[in-house]
Amino acid sequence: MDVPDPVSTLRARLAELADLHHAASILGWDQQTHMPERGAPARGAAAGTIDRLAHERTADPALGRAIDVAEAAGEDRGLIRAVRDDHERAARVPASLVTAMTEAAVAAQPVWAAARDADDFAPYAPVLRQHVANCRAYAACFPEVAHPYDALLQRFEPGATTAELRVVFAELRAGLAPLIAAIAARPDPGDLAGPFAVADQRTLALEMARAIGYDETAWRIDQAVHPFMTSGGREDIRITTLEDEASLAIGIFGVLHETGHGLYEHQIDPRWDRTTVGTGTSLGVHESQSRLWENMVGRSPAFWAHWYPRAQALFPTQLADVPIERFLASINAVRPSLIRVDADEATYCLHIVLRFELEVALIEGELDVDDVPTAWDARMRELLGVEVPGPAQGVLQDPHWAWGELGYFPTYALGTIVAGQLWEAAHEQLPDLDASIATGDLTPLRDWLGEHVHRPGRTRTGDEILRATTGRGLDSGPLLRYLRQKYGTLYGV
Amino acid sequence: MDVPDPVSTLRARLAELADLHHAASILGWDQQTHMPERGAPARGAAAGTIDRLAHERTADPALGRAIDVAEAAGEDRGLIRAVRDDHERAARVPASLVTAMTEAAVAAQPVWAAARDADDFAPYAPVLRQHVANCRAYAACFPEVAHPYDALLQRFEPGATTAELRVVFAELRAGLAPLIAAIAARPDPGDLAGPFAVADQRTLALEMARAIGYDETAWRIDQAVHPFMTSGGREDIRITTLEDEASLAIGIFGVLHETGHGLYEHQIDPRWDRTTVGTGTSLGVHESQSRLWENMVGRSPAFWAHWYPRAQALFPTQLADVPIERFLASINAVRPSLIRVDADEATYCLHIVLRFELEVALIEGELDVDDVPTAWDARMRELLGVEVPGPAQGVLQDPHWAWGELGYFPTYALGTIVAGQLWEAAHEQLPDLDASIATGDLTPLRDWLGEHVHRPGRTRTGDEILRATTGRGLDSGPLLRYLRQKYGTLYGV
Numbered sequence: 001m002d003v004p005d006p007v008s009t010l011r012a013r014l015a016e017l018a019d020l021h022h023a024a025s026i027l028g029w030d031q032q033t034h035m036p037e038r039g040a041p042a043r044g045a046a047a048g049t050i051d052r053l054a055h056e057r058t059a060d061p062a063l064g065r066a067i068d069v070a071e072a073a074g075e076d077r078g079l080i081r082a083v084r085d086d087h088e089r090a091a092r093v094p095a096s097l098v099t100a101m102t103e104a105a106v107a108a109q110p111v112w113a114a115a116r117d118a119d120d121f122a123p124y125a126p127v128l129r130q131h132v133a134n135c136r137a138y139a140a141c142f143p144e145v146a147h148p149y150d151a152l153l154q155r156f157e158p159g160a161t162t163a164e165l166r167v168v169f170a171e172l173r174a175g176l177a178p179l180i181a182a183i184a185a186r187p188d189p190g191d192l193a194g195p196f197a198v199a200d201q202r203t204l205a206l207e208m209a210r211a212i213g214y215d216e217t218a219w220r221i222d223q224a225v226h227p228f229m230t231s232g233g234r235e236d237i238r239i240t241t242l243e244d245e246a247s248l249a250i251g252i253f254g255v256l257h258e259t260g261h262g263l264y265e266h267q268i269d270p271r272w273d274r275t276t277v278g279t280g281t282s283l284g285v286h287e288s289q290s291r292l293w294e295n296m297v298g299r300s301p302a303f304w305a306h307w308y309p310r311a312q313a314l315f316p317t318q319l320a321d322v323p324i325e326r327f328l329a330s331i332n333a334v335r336p337s338l339i340r341v342d343a344d345e346a347t348y349c350l351h352i353v354l355r356f357e358l359e360v361a362l363i364e365g366e367l368d369v370d371d372v373p374t375a376w377d378a379r380m381r382e383l384l385g386v387e388v389p390g391p392a393q394g395v396l397q398d399p400h401w402a403w404g405e406l407g408y409f410p411t412y413a414l415g416t417i418v419a420g421q422l423w424e425a426a427h428e429q430l431p432d433l434d435a436s437i438a439t440g441d442l443t444p445l446r447d448w449l450g451e452h453v454h455r456p457g458r459t460r461t462g463d464e465i466l467r468a469t470t471g472r473g474l475d476s477g478p479l480l481r482y483l484r485q486k487y488g489t490l491y492g493v
Numbered sequence: 494m495d496v497p498d499p500v501s502t503l504r505a506r507l508a509e510l511a512d513l514h515h516a517a518s519i520l521g522w523d524q525q526t527h528m529p530e531r532g533a534p535a536r537g538a539a540a541g542t543i544d545r546l547a548h549e550r551t552a553d554p555a556l557g558r559a560i561d562v563a564e565a566a567g568e569d570r571g572l573i574r575a576v577r578d579d580h581e582r583a584a585r586v587p588a589s590l591v592t593a594m595t596e597a598a599v600a601a602q603p604v605w606a607a608a609r610d611a612d613d614f615a616p617y618a619p620v621l622r623q624h625v626a627n628c629r630a631y632a633a634c635f636p637e638v639a640h641p642y643d644a645l646l647q648r649f650e651p652g653a654t655t656a657e658l659r660v661v662f663a664e665l666r667a668g669l670a671p672l673i674a675a676i677a678a679r680p681d682p683g684d685l686a687g688p689f690a691v692a693d694q695r696t697l698a699l700e701m702a703r704a705i706g707y708d709e710t711a712w713r714i715d716q717a718v719h720p721f722m723t724s725g726g727r728e729d730i731r732i733t734t735l736e737d738e739a740s741l742a743i744g745i746f747g748v749l750h751e752t753g754h755g756l757y758e759h760q761i762d763p764r765w766d767r768t769t770v771g772t773g774t775s776l777g778v779h780e781s782q783s784r785l786w787e788n789m790v791g792r793s794p795a796f797w798a799h800w801y802p803r804a805q806a807l808f809p810t811q812l813a814d815v816p817i818e819r820f821l822a823s824i825n826a827v828r829p830s831l832i833r834v835d836a837d838e839a840t841y842c843l844h845i846v847l848r849f850e851l852e853v854a855l856i857e858g859e860l861d862v863d864d865v866p867t868a869w870d871a872r873m874r875e876l877l878g879v880e881v882p883g884p885a886q887g888v889l890q891d892p893h894w895a896w897g898e899l900g901y902f903p904t905y906a907l908g909t910i911v912a913g914q915l916w917e918a919a920h921e922q923l924p925d926l927d928a929s930i931a932t933g934d935l936t937p938l939r940d941w942l943g944e945h946v947h948r949p950g951r952t953r954t955g956d957e958i959l960r961a962t963t964g965r966g967l968d969s970g971p972l973l974r975y976l977r978q979k980y981g982t983l984y985g986v
Contacts, residue, residue, distance in 0.1 A: 019542035022535060023516045026523055034527075038711040039729025042515060045767055046725070049512035053546065218531040232539070236532030274538055 010070035013063055014083065015274040020054040025230045029238050033222040048102065055098060059090035078459025082277045085158060092141045101134045105404045112402035119392040121373045124402075129369045131404040132362050139363065149363045152407030156283040157414060159461050162360060165410055168417060168476045169353045173383070175480040180336060180346055180384075182493035189329035193318060198243040200314045201251035205241070208252070208307065209259040211442045212293060213266060214239075227254050229261035229290075234273060237262040248315070249331055253294050260293030261286055263446065267454035277458035283408070285453065285462040287415020288422060295345045296423045296482065297437060297445065299332050306440035332490055336384040338393045345416075346483055350383045352413035355398075359406045418466065420479025422453065425470040503563035506556055507576065508767040513547040518723045522731050526715040541595065548591060552583035571952025575770045578651060585634045594627045598897045605895035612885040614866045617895075622862045624897040625855050632856065642856045645900030649776040650907060652954050655853060658903055661910060661969045662846045666876070668973040673829060673839055673877075675986035682822035684740075686811060691736040693807045694744035698734070701745070701800065702752040704935045705786060706759060707732075720747050722754035722783075727766060730755040741808070742824055746787050753786030754779055756939065760947035770951035776901070778946065778955040780908020781915060788838045789916045789975065790930060790938070792825050799933035825983055829877040831886045838909075839976055843876045845906035848891075852899045911959065913972025915946065918963040 027047050035043060057063065064087050071080045108127045115124035139148035147162040154160060206214065206221065214221075214237075224240035231237045239258035243251040264280050272278030280286040297303050304311075304324060311327075312319045319327070334344050340351040358375055361367035367375055376395040377388040388394035400408050426448055427433050436444045452469045463473055470478075487493055520540050528536060550556065557580050564573045601620040608617035632641035640655040647653060699707065699714065707714075707730075717733035724730045732751035736744040757773050765771030773779040790796050797804075797817060804820075805812045812820065827837050833844040851868055854860035860868055869888040870881040881887035893901050919941055920926050929937050945962045956966055963971075980986055 015538065016542055019539040022539035023520060023543055026520055026539075027516060030519055030523065034713065035725070036709065036711050036713050036729050039725050042726030042729060042766070045508065046512040046515035046519075049509055050516055216529065218529050220527065220529050232528070232532050233535030236529050236535060273535070 006066075006069040006073035007075050010063075010066040010075060010083075011275065013057065013066055014276050017054055017057055017276050018274045018278065020050055020057070021276070021279075022232050024050045024054065026232050029222075029230045029240075032224045032226070032228070033240060044106065051102070055090055055095075058086050059095075060087075061091070063087050064091065076459060078456065079272075079275065079277050082158075082458040083275075086276060089155075093138060094141075097134065097137055097141075101131075101138070101404050104130050104134055105402070108402040108404070109399070112396065112399060116392050116396040119390040119396075121391040121395060124396065125369050125372075128372070128401055131401060131406065132369060134404060135406045136363060147360075149360050149407065152359075152363065153410060154407075156405075156408050156411050157462070158282055159463055160282075160284070160410070160414065164474060165356060165414075168474055169349075169356060169413065171476040171480070172349050172413070172417075173353060175476065176346060176350060176483070179480075179484060179487060179493070180334060180350075183334045183346065183487055183491050184336070184385075186491045186493060188335070189326065189333050191333075192248060192322065192327070192330050194248065195245040196248040196251070196315055196318060198245055198251070201243045201248060202241075204307075204311060204314055205252050205255035207310065208298075209239075209255055211440060212256070212259050213263045213446055214259055218266065219262060221255070227258055229258040229265075231262070231265045231279075234266055234268055234270065234278065237266050248311075248318075253298055253331075256298040257290040257294035260290035263293070263449070264289045264454050267446075267450040268457040269455045272457045272459070279457055281456070281458045281460060281465065282462045283411035284414030284418060285465065287412055288418035289415075289449065289453065291416050292419040292423055292449075296419060297442070299328075299345065300434075300437065300486075301328055302434040302437040304328060305438040329490055332486070334487065334491075336386050338380070338386055338388060339397055341398075346487065347384060349413045349416055352409050354379045354383055355409040356413075359409070363406065414462075414474070417474060417476050417479050418462065420477075420482050421466060421470045421472070421475055422449070423482060424478035425452075499559075499562040499566035500568050503556075503559040503568060503576075504768065506550065506553075506559055507769050510547055510550055510769050511767045511771065513543055513550070514769070514772075515725050517543045517547065519725050522723045522733075525717045525719070525721070526733060537599065544595070548583055548588075551579050552588075553580075554584070556580050557584065569952060571949065572765075572768065572770050575651075575951040576768075579769060582648075586631060587634075590627065590630055590634070594624075594631070594897050597623050597627055598895070601895040601897065602892070605889065605892060609885050609889040612883040612889075614884040614888060617889065618862050618865075621865070621894055624894060624899065625862060627897060628899045629856060640853075642853050642900065645852075645856065646903060647900075649898075649901050649904050650955070651775055652956055653775075653777070653903070653907065657967060658849060658907075661967055662842075662849060662906065664969040664973070665842050665906070665910075666846060668969065669839060669843060669976070672973075672976060672980060672986070673827060673843075676827045676839065676980055676984050677829070677878075679984045679986065681828070682819065682826050684826075685742075685815065685820070685823050687741065688738040689741040689744070689808055689811060691738055691744070694736050694741060695734075697800075697804060697807055698745050698748035700803065701791075702732075702748055704933060705749070705752050706756045706935075706939055707752055711759065712755060714748070720751055722751040722758070724755070724758045724772075727759055727761055727763065727771065730759050741804075741811075746791055746824075749791040750783040750787035753783035756786070756942070757782045757947050760939075760943040761950040762948045765950045765952070772950055774949070774951045774953060774958065775955045776904035777907030777911060778958065780905055781911035782908075782942065782946065784909050785912040785916055785942075789912060790935070792821075792838065793927075793930065794821055795927040795930040797821060798931040822983055825979070827980065827984075829879050831873070831879055831881060832890055834891075839980065840877060842906045842909055845902050847872045847876055848902040849906075852902065856899065907955075907967070910967060910969050910972050911955065913975050914959060914963045914965070914968055915942070916975060917971040918945075 024047060027043065027050065031040070031043050067080060067084050067087060108131065111127045112124055115121065135152055136148065139151040142151035145151050149162045153162065218235045219237040219239065221239050221241060223242060225242060227240045227242055229237070229239045239255065239262050241251065241254050241258065264286060268278050304327065308324050308327060332345070334346045336347050337343060340348070343351050354376070357379065358367060358372060361375070362369070362372070373391050373395050380386050380388050380394065426445060430444050430448055433445060453465055456465070466473055517540060520536065520543065524536050560573060560577050560580060601624065604620045605617055608614060628645055629641065632638070632644040635644035638644050642655045646655065711728045712730040712732065714732050714734060716735055718735060720733045720735055722730070722732045732748065732755050734744065734747050734751065757779055761771050797820065801817050801820060825838070827839045829840050830836060833841070836844050847869070850872065851860060851865060855862070855865070866884050866888050873879050873881050873887065919938060923937050923941055926938060946958055949958070959966055
């Protein structure tokens with residue numbers, strides 16, 4: 001009888017887990033793009049079962065033993081570290097708490113939506129209180145962390161700490177405030193006048209996506225109310241978009257953003273196919289890829305040096321008389337505003353700083369749930385100088401807390417910071433980068449990101465990728481330098 | 494501590510199985526409608542894992558014990574019978590044979606496709622030989638059946654027997670031969686002259702589907718190369734179609750066919766949601782529903798009395814000068830031909846009789862795989878009077894044998910026979926049926942089918958449904974009477 005070798009025993013378990021994650025991704029994609037609305041209850045049940053089966057297998061003590069044996073047999077160290085972390089995290093949290101968190105999230109969705117529609121925080125408060133209690137119970141499963149919020153954060157960003165975030169977020173606040181104030185003193189560049197036919201927006205966006213790496217044989221694009229990227233493996237990348245005839249920016253930059261996410265998954269080394277490390281290493285690094293393509297590339301003068309004539313050809317009546325300088329100013333307008341998802345590149349991170357500070361205070365017990373709206377509104381005034389007219393445009397705007405996902409928001413700002421570091425490093429290592437972008441050739445950047453960021457999947461941490469590529473850990477300096485230079489040129493500030 | 498009650502213990506296991514089947518259905522639907530082509534290897538692996546997990550759970554001895562306990566506690570008898578049958582069938586077949594059959598099916602697909610493209614049976618012979626050997630090994634797991642082919646048949650049609658099929662298929666041969674010969678002596682009605690714009694075909698087909706029960710909140714329609722119906726539960730029905738500008742019939746009757754399948758799943762009693770009995774009771778009964786709507790309703794004079802004016806309005810240049818009599822003759826043309834999926838209502842079953850006879854002879858060992866093409870061609874001459882120019886248009890035309898699914902084809906003819914029985918019974922029990930169809934009101938038939946055929950799902954066998962509804966078991970008489978009457982009127986034979 002054949003004795004299975006130690007490495008292949010672990011790999012078989014990881015293949016089964018990867019297959020369950022694949023199924024969960026496609027079920028989720030289908031739910032948001034194609035499923036008839038009355039299919040929701042059956043889909044919720046099916047997705048719940050797939051998630052439960054994956055969780056049980058991740059927490060299985062036999063997986064822990066297979067990891068030990070494979071490690072001793074010489075399996076890849078990065079893989080061992082990632083899968084051991086998954087296993088220990090899953091095994092540490094009681095199944096009853098996992099179930100309670102899932103059930104609370106399901107129950108919270110309609111309560112949150114109704115509260116938002118009614119512009120009334122009160123009915124949502126008990127739901128949020130339950131999530132905070134569950135999150136504190138979750139954090140208590142990891143007594144070794146320096147701050148309980150670290151345990152929540154690390155669900156999405158392995159290795160990240162509250163202490164580190166406090167430092168970089170303080171630097172962001174300090175660096176962004178004067179920049180935003182200076183821009184606010186300049187005239188607003190105004191919006192582009194549409195309409196921009198949705199079909200032509202899609203044509204332009206897909207031409208850009210193809211220049212980045214989109215390819216019909218391994219990618220697809222669909223409409224979704226809340227655009228996202230998901231995948232059924234490296235060769236089945238699915239981006240979504242929601243065009244609006246009134247806004248060329250939403251159609252174009254949304255696709256560039258999701259293409260950035262998709263390119264990451266698409267360029268992971270095939271050796272990690274059907275393992276649980278063949279995906280992005282963290283939400284923050286993932287977001288760095290979407291932000292980099294959306295903002296640093298997609299809103300740059302070099303990019304539009306190539307693409308603006310094409311945009312003008314597709315939208316002659318709308319853009320023929322708009323000089324490129326005005327176009328660039330418009331797509332880079334900075335306007336402190338209420339809604340995170342509509343925020344511009346300069347103010348976006350302050351929306352995250354606000355959420356981070358409130359989440360930490362909730363977990364510490366320093367902030368009571370009932371006081372959250374007041375605290376929210378006060379910080380919006382302080383950070384962005386805007387008045388919140390009601391909770392629907394304040395604390396109730398995002399679904400993440402209703403999902404119970406405290407610790408998630410910081411990854412958006414981390415992504416922006418990491419994008420700044422990678423963008424600076426790419427320019428140092430590819431001296432002709434802007435010139436190639438200006439000719440429409442995005443392959444040097446794509447290949448550079450593939451080599452330095454994408455290929456290892458989860459076998460390298462975000463910190464390792466940053467240190468190997470930029471020589472430093474997390475650092476807000478490059479992002480602030482990039483923003484100052486960009487807005488200095490655009491606004492003369 | 495709460496002790497779970499015996500019924501809910503079984504139900505929890507069935508819910509998990511239903512969820513895995515749900516996931517498998519959506520993954521399969523996606524693969525055939527939306528997946529980028531390079532996603533195939535990862536999808537094959539994921540679907541294989543979902544199927545394996547479902548098989549393991551179905552064969553699990555703990556499921557057998559849960560069935561015993563739930564039965565003693567008074568669980569529904571029809572449910573108990575169906576799930577015990579699933580369990581015993583799964584438990585009886587060694588996992589090694591299940592794996593061998595799956596792997597042989599996967600390996601056979603490209604071999605079959607290449608052989609068909611090359612119009613050469615020889616490279617496919619070893620593959621078919623392996624499938625026959627696997628099927629014989631499968632049948633040997635069920636030594637209690639009267640004929641080894643019964644075990645293969647009952648994978649798709651519980652309770653069906655080779656002996657019974659031999660009788661009804663002999664009746665069909667005897668009854669159809671003179672009818673087809675008489676029609677062949679009459680002038681061919683000719684085809685309708687197109688083109689028929691695909692978008693207008695879809696409009697017309699969906700209006701008809703809505704009259705049957707299609708509803709955007711719980712159904713959807715997509716394109717697929719080989720149209721099919723699948724579902725993610727009763728409220729998430731997915732039909733597919735492939736229009737051809739040259740043929741109005743393909744676009745219309747394909748949708749009616751799949752809508753018939755969909756309506757069956759849609760009208761199953763909600764009490765069987767998230768169980769493994771909340772689906773059609775057999776492939777034959779399922780096919781009876783698609784055939785009934787496609788042919789008995791969809792190709793009837795009563796149906797077109799309502800719909801022909803609408804078709805003429807959508808296709809004025811193509812149909813305005815075509816009298817309804819000529820239209821009806823054309824959509825009911827009878828032409829013995831080579832390809833099963835293109836066959837008309839009168840000759841279709843003979844394609845199945847041929848396949849049944851060859852499959853039985855292969856399983857009995859009376860026919861060697863190398864002799865299959867010769868046997869095929871001889872029977873085509875004998876049954877349909879057509880000469881097979883080569884294996885691509887003969888033995889290699891269908892994928893089913895490459896899937897290893899011997900025992901499947903008979904369900905297509907069973908469906909046609911059962912449709913005949915139900916159609917006759919519906920007319921007896923709904924005296925105004927044709928009149929309501931002629932006014933465009935399909936609800937009396939829909940509701941009658943819902944009550945008599947759909948609601949019980951798998952808690953009643955096909956035989957029970959037939960006996961309760963028609964007073965008889967499987968009977969080819971009604972189908973033959975229906976065909977003789979219909980073609981007597983159309984062709985004066």
